[in-house]
Amino acid sequence: MRSTYRVEIHWREPHLDGRVAQLLRRAAQWVRVPVRQAAVVDLYFLRGALSPEEVERIAQELLADPVCQRPQWRRLEAEEPPPPPDGRWVVEVMLHPGVADPVAERLLEGAARIGIRGLEAAATGTRYELWGDLTRDQVVALAEGLLHNPVIQTYALGELAPNLEVAARPSDEVEVIPLRGMGPSQLLALSRERVLALSLEEMEAVQEHYAALGRDPTDVELETLAQTWSEHCAHKTFKARIHYTWAGGLPRHLPDGTLGPPAGEEEVDGLLATYIRRATDEAARPWVRSAFVDNAGIVALDEEWDLSFKVETHNHPSALEPFGGANTGVGGVVRDILGVSARPIANTDVLCFGPRDLPDEDLPPGVLHPRRVEGGVVAGIEDYGNKMGIPTVNGAILYDRGYVGNPLVFCGCVGLAPRDAHPRQVEPGDLVVVLGGRTGRDGLHGATFSSTALAHDTGQTVGSVVQIGDPIVEKAVMEAILRARDEGLYHAITDCGAGGFSSAVGEMAREVGAEVELHHVPLKYPGLRPWEIWLSEAQERMVLAVPPANLERLQAICRGLDVELTVLGRFTGDRRLTVRHRGRVVADLEMDFLHGGLPRKRLEAHWQPPAHPKPALPDAPDLGATLLRLLARPETASKEPVIRRYDHEVQGGTVVKPLVGPGEGPSDGVVLKPLGTKEGRGLALGCGINPWVGLLDPYAMAWAAVDEAMRNVVALGADPDQVALLDNFCWGDPNLPDRLGGLVRAAQGCYDAARAFGAPFISGKDSLHNEFGDPEGRRTPVPPTLLISALGIVPDVRRAVTADLKRPGHLIYAVGLTRRDLGGSAWFRSLGALGDEPPRPCRESPRLMRALHRAMRQGWVRACHDCSEGGLGVAAAEMALAGGWGAALDLRNLPRDAGVDRDDVALFSESLGRFLVEVPRERQREFEAAFHAEGLPIGLLGTVQEAPMLAIVGLAGREVLRLPLADIRRAWRGEDA
Structure with a gap:
């Protein structure tokens, strides 16, 4: 008989649970609720045809540590919940139905491994028992301000009933969107309602295309076009034609040694081509193996090994759900490195938050306090990197009021691969193969969501964009891919990131075409519509182009690592993207229109320097007190509490560490000597970032960031003539001329500085629309923020300097x-x-x-x-x-x-x-x-x-x-x- 069981895992001595001390501290400091004592109990809900003996085995062998924990359980159908304990409050927290629950998934696998086949479903939660002179209002404030996040969780005072079912809608439902009959206002309304993030001109381009075809698009087609044309994927602003005017500011320091004019106007034929990629082309460094082509930039370490480097942002998701946003940010950039067939050897993180001491009354509605955002983000980064066995070695943490509504989370990863080990050529007839995690609704509209501004109610309107990561699955996927690479089993590979399968398959099939059957996609739960399956950004998935003759061997590798492998279709050669669900065509798109039909934007930009007053300098300064005050500022002060949470020693290649010397002071960066490579040669990692200079002049900020990143790695022993750069722009709304004017200035600074150093850009990312809208409609952009990351070759790590x-x-x-x-x-x-x-x-x-x-x-x-x-x-x-x-x-x-x-x-x-x-x-x-x-x-x-x-x-x-x-x-x- 199928039953549902509730299992509680209690600590024998609750005060030894580190979570308790953290809860008490944060309750007092963050929520100002005086909790005297607490206990944290792990909850597990099991459903299936299980005997009492099997439940006991699961509790004892899989869930409880016998040294410090004790389990207790009961069958929910047979037993009434116990009465509320005297003298304490109870808060229970669980994930919303449909949100990925990696621990529950591992529990299902673990039960099968110990021979228990009757466990059909599982869910997890947390029970908080609180002692103290507390009112109901205080407990509610604690639950809502500290213990749960409404974007992904629900809570109750007392026991929660588990929901082990996901509401299933008809999974074959496909909507035809009556686009041809819509006027301009209706097109814009449709774009807003479906979170397409397309402009009127872009919506009209889609409308005209389907009018010429004599039909309307399906929801699968429209969603595919929206993600492919999103700012996140298409980089529309960096490819736009821009009419740029300026008046004043720091003159450009041009590569020929002259200064630019103080005012003027010009036409910019794309920021990426005119400034960023051009700097790389003109540097013409022979050791650059790939730039702006693959998932990550690639440079030569030596004649046998290549290094890859990518830095991504995960800003909007981290604002809504800090742990999940940062966690999947790390997972995503790790997959970028796997997408160039490399083994991840190091992670980086640069984080921008609001002030920790921000008064509660200054917190905008709908925004998590910076303390909570920082705690969740740091925990999310720690969780993913540590579990994957990748050292987190370099980064920075900045604090400014401009990041209160819009925190910035930069996640980077470095990879190592043998020379020429990354295949790139899809062949007609190759199979479309997906490895890794199953598909759910988590992450829907991530690409288009990141192309819009945040608002006070974003968590309620698009909470589904938040993803939950599972680093254990990605670790197994990584090992499978590296073995397949070494055996030459695939012709091309990419990750399922923004846009899910629509982006991964759509990009891989750009020159050849593909046909896919969505019914084959492994789902986390039933009820997903075809467009949701196609667009889901569920984590830990990679797509490969596999010759049919190699499939059996790849399947054997995946079986040995418990990695799920599914054949979704094949690459065709007809340059069309054909998507079916249960045999029915739900999308039929020409590659020429999908990748070439986006209208090129024309934008206006203007720059003039803002007015900022100088401070009054003290007549008789106390320089000692001033220096101590600067050392104690949050940006400068020790980051050891964060650094120690990350494992920066795993893999055994860290030569210069984040903390150096007997006093464990700050390092300029890190030096790595990857295991298995030639003796002596290594790499240095550093970064440059200064948004406060960006508030004065983004051109000066770009120079400062490039110079600082170069200084960081050169100070460690890197050769300044073998340094590659990455650029990550986080900006406000580029459709506003003043915001875009600053962005043009920053891109010009990147070009001029990179040319001065002869340092090529090998990869980059723009994260635009980083603005927060309050209930009154006022929108505030983040400070203009440019992160420059540097990877420099250290000719001999034995000469590295600290x-x-x-x-x-x-x-x-x-x-x-x-x-x-x-x-x-x-x-x-x-x-x-x-x-x-x-x-x-x-x-x-x-x-x-x-x-x-x-x-x-x-x-x-x-x-x-x-x-x-x-x-x-x-x-x-x-x-x-x-x-x-x-x-x-x-x-x-x-x-x-x-x-x-x-x-x-x-x-x-x-x-x-x-x-x-x-x-x-x-x-x-x-x-x-x-x-x-x-x-x-x-x-x-x-x-x-x-x-x-x-x-x-x-x-x-x-x-x-x-x-x-x-x-x-x-x-x-x-x-x-």
Whole structure:
């Protein structure tokens, strides 16, 4: 007889459960509810023809840790729920029906493995038992503000009844959309209602196409066109023709050494072609193996191995459901690396949140508090990377009010593959094969949703875009793909990302055509309509083009790894996309129209510099207090609590780690030596990002981001002539001329800076429409945000350099010129203003970095740290706390221009192209000669000291700062004195 059982897993000593301490802390700090004590109970619901003995086996062998947990269970049909426990409140939380439940799926597999065949369905939940002098309103506030997310979960005070059924609608329902009879307003209304994110011109193009065919489109066809033409997939803004005008701002520093005009107008024939891809073409680096073609950019590590790199954003989903959004962001970028037939060897993450201390009354309606967003995002990244065995090694965390309604989550992944191991050519007759997870409604409209702005009610209107990841499945898929790659079993591969099968099959079949039978698609549950099956962005799925002769061997590999494999159809050669469901044609699209029918956008852009006041500078600044304040700022302060949650050692290839030296100070980036590759050679990863400069001038921001990313990897030992760049733009609505004007400025800065360094862009991503709309209709964009990621080749990892000071008596040099570059700086922001002059481009940076790299190759450099957030002062403090040694510096020897006439300006300027470098005394002459021979600015600032003290002599020759390392460390770590 089929029954439903409720299994509870209790901790024998609830206070030993780490979740309890976190709940108590967050209840007090986030929701301000005084919970005295708590217990967290894992819930499992089992349905099937199970005997009591089998339920007990499942509970004991699969669900409970016998050392610290005890199970209890009951059959729901036979037993009444126990009365509410005295003196405590109970909150139970479960996923909404239809939301992916990876733990339940693993439970079904586990039961089968221990020989229990009667388990038919499972679900999971969490029970919170709360003690304290609490009112019902307080418990509700706790449930809604901390314990559940309404986008994916439901809750109850007391016991929840499980819903192990998914409501099934007729799964063969296909709607014909009466497009031909619609007027402009009806077309736009249809686009909004179906979350198509298509403009009137684009809707009319679809209408005209079907009018010429003499029929209306099916919902499958219309949804396919919408995702293929979405901003997310088609990059319409970066390919648009733009009429651009500008008046003022920093003049362009052009590659020929001249300056651009202060005002004017021009026609831009696509941002991607004119600036980003052009920089790569003109750099013409022979070690670039693939750029802007595949799922990820590819460069040569050596003559035997290639490296791939991709950074994606998962912003909108992370705003709605932080854990799931970030979790699947990592999963998606890992699949991008699998999509170029590479093994993932490292992850990166750069995160932008609202302030942790944002007052509750300042939180817009419908928005999760930044504390909750950050906690969920970090947990989601940890969950996916750690479970897949991929080290998370590099990143940054920024805080600004501009990210309250629209957090940004950048997820990156690096892969390693043998040279020429990635096949790309689909052949007619190849089978369309899908590997991995099953398909559900999760992730629907992800591509089109990410092409629109967020609003206060987005979670209620398009909650289905949130996906739930299952890294265990993706781990098995990864191993299957790598074995298939090594045996040459497929002709092409791509991932199921935005748009699901419609995007994956549609792109792979672009030159040949394909026919697919949706009835073959494995489903998580019944009731999906054909368009939902076709468009679902359910996770952990890859699509391969497999020659029929290789299918049996691929099936054997997948069986051995418990990876589900399904043949969906074949690639045809007729250049049509034909989709069937139970034999009935539900979509018939010409590839020429699907990929070539999108009208090219024509946009207007205008730029003029905004007005931002300068702060009033103190007459007699306390430089020690200022430095401690800068070290304690959230952007600068230690990220160790986050770093330690990520496994950055797994795979055994991390040479320079995120924290360095005996004091575990911040590193500029990381150095990796992939296992199995040639001795010595490795790679460095770093990044550059500064949205506060973007608020002043996006052109200056782009230069600053490229310069910082280059500095990060060169400081570690990377060759500046073997650095590849990735660009990730997060912007507001590009249809507004002022927003687009800033985007044009940023793209120009990318081109000019990349050309100066000779560094090619190999991949990138634009995430536009990052705006939040409040109930009154006001829309606020995120700060203009550009992330530049850098991958540099380290010729010999044994010469890699870290930032921690190494030995008393060594010399400390300032490399690069300090100017009065304070606009957008951490110092100015700490004084309550941005300033009006952004940091200027540094044309000397490429030559400085080449000279510094040559010195590193000679072994003359013992420590190196770039000067960025907080300037030279923060860089010196970080080097000292990392190494555990003091430093004595004299600003009179600082290379500077005439504008640097104050000690605070000298210490906290954020001029580009600068490093602090530790050099042994016996190498002083060679080191100085290497820079002087080329007329490059360096200055001997001082020495490493045995006494744990940072002492600085100012421009007037008197000591202006003296701080014990203990004070520096406490400020940086956020510890009380």
